[in-house]
Amino acid sequence: MPQARPPSRPTSSGTVTTPALASRRPHRRGSTLTTTFRELGILPETAEALEAVGIINPFPIQEMTLPVALSGTDVIGQAKTGTGKTLGFGLPLLERVTVPADVEAGRAKPEALTDAPQALVVVPTRELCTQVTNDLLTAGKVRNVRVAAIYGGRAYEPQVEALKKGVDVVVGTPGRLLDLAGQKKLDLKHVKCLVLDEADEMLDLGFLPDVEKIIDMLPAKRQTMLFSATMPGAVIGLARRYMSRPTHIRATAPDDEGVTVANIKQFVYRAHSMDKPEMVARILQAEGRGLAMIFCRTKRTAADIAEQLQHRGFASGAVHGDLGQGAREQALRAFRNGKVDVLVCTDVAARGIDVEGVTHVINYQSPEDEKTYLHRVGRTGRAGAKGTAITFVDWDDIPRWQLINKALQLDFNDPVETYSSSPHLFSDLGIPEGTKGVLPRSERTRAGLAAEELEDLGETGGRGSRGRRSPGVSAENERPARTPRRRRRTRSGTPLDSSVTTNTATADTGAAEATESVERRTPRRRRRMRGGAPVEATAAPVTPATAEPAAPEATKVAETVVETVEATEPKPRRRRTRKTAEPVPVAPEATAATEAPPAAAETAVDTAEATEAKP
Template sequence: MTLPVALTGTDVIGQAKTGTGKTLGFGIPLLERVTVPADVEAGRAAPEALTDAPQALVVVPTRELCIQVANDLLTAGKVRNVRVVSIYGGRAYEPQVEALKKGVDVVVGTPGRLLDLAGQGKLVLKHVKCLVLDEADEMLDLGFLPDVEKIIDMLPAKRQTMLFSATMPGAVIGLARRYMSHPTHIRATAPDDEGATVANIRQFVYRAHSLDKPEMVARILQAEGRGLAMIFCRTKRTAADIAEQLQRRGFAAGAVHGDLGQGAREQALRAFRNGKVDVLVCTDVAARGIDVEGVTHVINYQSPEDEKTYLHRIGRTGRAGASGTAITFVDWDDVPRWQLINKALGLDFHEPVETYSTSPHLFSDLGIPEGTKGVLPRSERTRAGLDAEELEALGETGQAADDHLMSSQREAIERVLQEID
């Protein structure tokens, strides 16, 4: 639905459920708008239209999504040799600056690093013909908005602007119109599929006790037919703790959260995609846009903040027509929060059923074999595990600065101690 509109150069607001292929909805028009040497050779464009500065810019909220979108665009643009570069924080600057110097057609990036390089004059934005905000509602949220506005101010006024997301509150659309000219709002849903959630995801909501949750998760992960699983936690500390507990129980688990270095985050996601680990414990940094084939189960270890977060989290399964299972644990004190989400999405889990790791309905609902305990039998520990995936040395930013800070702090403390002596 978006292709014919976007290919004419019209501004687009695109909204469709998770897992329906939004990346190529903006990716194909964007790749078509870019002028490459093949166009000049075929006589479709004048030689002076060629430039080594980016002609299209995609802004995304997370580093993980940045890598994924860049890879998708590289694959789609392979035949025309479109040069795509991903620019995001947590990595060394030099390779990114080097890639920009060599020449690039499409830049995919996170706001902080984009602003940084544009401010230093390393990233030239005056030739950009097309701007995309992926996960637009997140990009126009208070956290990102000032940075996004600064980036938009650096772009030519005459350009195509496209916004894409699964969730698009009215306030966001109102805000977006400030940066767009006569946008076409395209909302794609199947005629028989009215609900906000994807129809082929089975949803279960249980009121669970926090001390019993690790045991429940370990049993759910032994359900029949389980492929890859993602577990979402509200805090970085919980995510790290659950990943560690599951490893001790024999599961091949990895973690993705903001306290990990970028190398470790990418290692865990790569291991998950390659099947070396089959359980990924993460915070909401992995809730948007991440597309991994074969994810059959999503577990919300803690109730999500709001209905948008719930939709994006459970949308990691049931993608591209596949089916999936979403399980949400609601603590006693989170019941009012859950009831608001339930009402907003029109679900029928107003009173989550009280559930323990021994509850018969847990086993029957999710197809867990009778007698399953919270430790994975040794005979089933067949995955290579996180350590089998190589940890890249990314020249991570912050580490040298931290070391320098620590040494200067040590010197200051030593001076104070000498004075006291």
């Protein structure tokens, strides 16, 4: 039987705390709270759904949160990443939702049923949105709770259709939620429970104004739960404005006093940027290595490292902001399904992503601050499992790392200078001797990213791969190649395509057809003009006349020319043209005289000179 919960008492700060928290006694499992979800008082259908997937015993944050949240009190939950905050707020949220199964069981009246959302969960990233949605669907499977994921990067129509059909719980990112609410497609007037997950990350990403607008659309009478790994001042200010006498629950394990989870082994090395890919390739071949996540600061570095690891034989995928939503979800699905065992990502995947079996986390580039370090490292060692975290620090990043080291009270103020051939790298991480930077072909057993289907999400905003084809995208999913422009060659107004195509008809008649096509091809004719009259008309009779000139005829022509010159008056000599020669009946003969033998030509010239010399 569950023990009775002692009455809460207000503190001077206006919040409500439990006696266990007020006395600052460390919580030990089984000391003050019960140890199974059924005994915590959740609905039997929910407990049955959790037991079906092997979830029976709660974690400390869940044990401490459920009794308070089930009573309807506002809650601020603070715990380390990877300790089960999702079910800490998810189970009370599902209890507040009324579904037809509750009416059949007699727990609710039919008037309480509605197709509008009754609970709202706001998360900072798309990946966390899909994960929380899946967790809530798992817990509410027996009761058939309808959960919809609303986030950007996907087409509007499927999300609007889901809202029209009716949903009980909406999980979404601030931008798309505010967009649909502004279009009157999302009705928030019936929301009875609001959850802000990873609130500090939403503030860091600049979502605070959007979150405040969403909260202003909700009914004033509601339960509000805020969960986060860290509690900066802005989050506390948000809680004071929008929460009513919240209970602040901070759960830690009795044997885990540090900031990071105790079962994560941490190593920090001072590494050279040119040697980092080789070091990563050797670390990925360590003994007992399961799934691995590699974190980078920039999108370009993440894409480059994923490509290098593929060339080295590893089944790797990438998740960063330059990829479309379809490619990001494809990589995450392949990682969860085991088709890819190395996921290279930016800090977009460092928040709340829970993948079972992650044993190694590698910080390829030093994180910006201590919060980023905590969330990156928290991808391993989740739910009580053990993990290994390796951080590479460049020489330029030493001052930043020393601040992180001091804030987290770690013991790596001066990282050891390490290269891919350093003996202590092999001994620290259990890398077999003689390991090189290329995965042997016998160990390449993963299906790879290409084996995971790329889902067409009807993405908006045109955020594709920006000129770079993401690994695993098949050619048939891409835009078909543009048909090359064909230029039609014509000659004298007739196309040449017919004559060209007939040349390649058959091999036997190829030569004959080629000859015929050449004969059929009419040569290009240029009309020569002289003095405005075409030359071809006069040139035709000239050609036969000048074919075979004879010497005696040439002598007679020369005498005729002399007589003509004598008959004419002396005037300046003009060059004879064919136009002036047209009315002269002896034009063909005169033309022939121009091509007469040299002797006849000289005689004609001498006679003309003698005639001009006479007085």
